[in-house]
Amino acid sequence: MKLNHSFPLILIVFIFGCNTNRVTQLKDYNTYLSTEFDKTELLSSAQLWTNKLETTPNQFPYLTKRANSYTQLFNATGDIGYLKKAEEDLVKAIEITNGIYASHLKSLAINYISQHRFKEALELLKKAEANGEKLNGTKKMLFDVHLELGNYIAAEAYLKQIKNTSDFDYLIRSAKWEDHNGNLDEAIVTMEKAALIAEASKLKGTMQWSYTNLADFYGHAGEIEKSYRFYLKALKLDPNDAYAKKGIAWILFSHENNSEEALKILDHISTYFNAPDYDLLKAEIAGHINDKKLKSTALASYQKAVENKHYGDMYNTYNIMVYTEDMLLSKQAIEIAMQEVENRPTPQSYDLLAWSYFKNADVEKANAIIEDYVDGATSEPDVLYHIAEIYKAVGKMDKVKALKGELVASLYELGPTMEQKIKQL
Numbered sequence: 001m002k003l004n005h006s007f008p009l010i011l012i013v014f015i016f017g018c019n020t021n022r023v024t025q026l027k028d029y030n031t032y033l034s035t036e037f038d039k040t041e042l043l044s045s046a047q048l049w050t051n052k053l054e055t056t057p058n059q060f061p062y063l064t065k066r067a068n069s070y071t072q073l074f075n076a077t078g079d080i081g082y083l084k085k086a087e088e089d090l091v092k093a094i095e096i097t098n099g100i101y102a103s104h105l106k107s108l109a110i111n112y113i114s115q116h117r118f119k120e121a122l123e124l125l126k127k128a129e130a131n132g133e134k135l136n137g138t139k140k141m142l143f144d145v146h147l148e149l150g151n152y153i154a155a156e157a158y159l160k161q162i163k164n165t166s167d168f169d170y171l172i173r174s175a176k177w178e179d180h181n182g183n184l185d186e187a188i189v190t191m192e193k194a195a196l197i198a199e200a201s202k203l204k205g206t207m208q209w210s211y212t213n214l215a216d217f218y219g220h221a222g223e224i225e226k227s228y229r230f231y232l233k234a235l236k237l238d239p240n241d242a243y244a245k246k247g248i249a250w251i252l253f254s255h256e257n258n259s260e261e262a263l264k265i266l267d268h269i270s271t272y273f274n275a276p277d278y279d280l281l282k283a284e285i286a287g288h289i290n291d292k293k294l295k296s297t298a299l300a301s302y303q304k305a306v307e308n309k310h311y312g313d314m315y316n317t318y319n320i321m322v323y324t325e326d327m328l329l330s331k332q333a334i335e336i337a338m339q340e341v342e343n344r345p346t347p348q349s350y351d352l353l354a355w356s357y358f359k360n361a362d363v364e365k366a367n368a369i370i371e372d373y374v375d376g377a378t379s380e381p382d383v384l385y386h387i388a389e390i391y392k393a394v395g396k397m398d399k400v401k402a403l404k405g406e407l408v409a410s411l412y413e414l415g416p417t418m419e420q421k422i423k424q425l
Contacts, residue, residue, distance in 0.1 A: 109121040
């Protein structure tokens with residue numbers, strides 16, 4: 001993500017050499033590390049609709065209500081099994097009703113988006129659009145999916161169609177669009193407006209979502225204190241918000257060089273929330289502190305988790321990086337990257353393909369992909385680093401020098417494991 005700050009090269013040595021200032025305080029978040037998530041209520045809700053379906057199996061509204069309970073369970077626990085159960089119920093509801101309800105189509109599209117099945121989600125949303133029911137909401141989702149698929153002209157067209165600067169849904173999408181275009185300052189301003197609307201609505205979930213997204217944006221902009229405070233605001237609303245806790249763990253690791261405390265938070269999260277990428281963060285931290293045993297354990301845990309066929313292509317991006325960086329299986333990485341380009345032909349997907357070829361010692365192929373599909377199309381720091389390494393390999397040192405300044409500015413976002421690599425560009 002490109003930051004709207006210029007860093008003169010004279011500052012590079014200073015930035016690499018200085019210690020970061022502490023922004024976290026144990027007393028702020030420690031109370032949230034003793035929380036125990038109780039999913040009894042959500043399980044009871046799902047069971048209630050199951051009981052009703054056993055009595056009247058053709059009552060499709062019960063299917064959608066149970067799907068909603070399963071989705072909430074997935075969001076709260078990270079258990080992919082619940083997301084797949086929700087999918088089954090929604091598919092069945094659509095079959096029973098012959099797909100006449102746009103709301104059902106959109107609910108299944110949301111489920112597919114969570115599974116990174118964006119092309120299938122798009123097909124459902126096209127049907128919902130043709131249906132015409134609550135069309136504005138459908139257009140909002142069409143923006144989301146087109147943006148994920150790299151269909152930027154279509155995404156912008158839908159964003160213009162839903163424009164309403166007093167509407168929360170429009171503002172959060174406008175912020176995402178500005179961020180996509182590298183306009184981080186404008187993205188923050190827009191998201192701040194959305195947060196004010198969320199607070200006025202007093203809807204807990206909407207407020208919580210706004211706070212964690214603002215925290216992310218502030219982190220990308222280097223405003224770590226603000227990022228931290230918004231993660232805390234999210235936790236005040238929901239003490240079990242795993243994403244907010246992970247955000248604080250990243251601040252401890254990347255900004256404060258406190259790996260031990262970061263790992264403590266991640267260990268706590270893993271007691272109730274299970275997502276494979278959390279294991280990869282543990283592995284990254286372990287690598288930074290040279291704890292080979294922990295890194296090996298965390299990577300093994302990740303690999304075992306993603307063997308679950310229910311994940312499908314959800315972890316393609318992570319798998320590519322594991323294969324290229326840790327397992328040195330670049331040919332397998334190329335295969336996955338080609339699938340990801342097919343699924344989602346974005347600059348980020350092409351970058352992963354280029355990086356896989358680069359790691360397979362096919363530098364010319366990697367460079368051609370970067371030139372054709374990636375350079376100038378995104379400002380994500382991890383992508384810029386890949387571009388810089390590939391350009392260095394083919395001797396484009398003027399471009400590498402320009403990228404190095406941006407990478408130094410993005411060091412917090414990239415993490416301390418990248419510091420030495422950026423120095424060596």
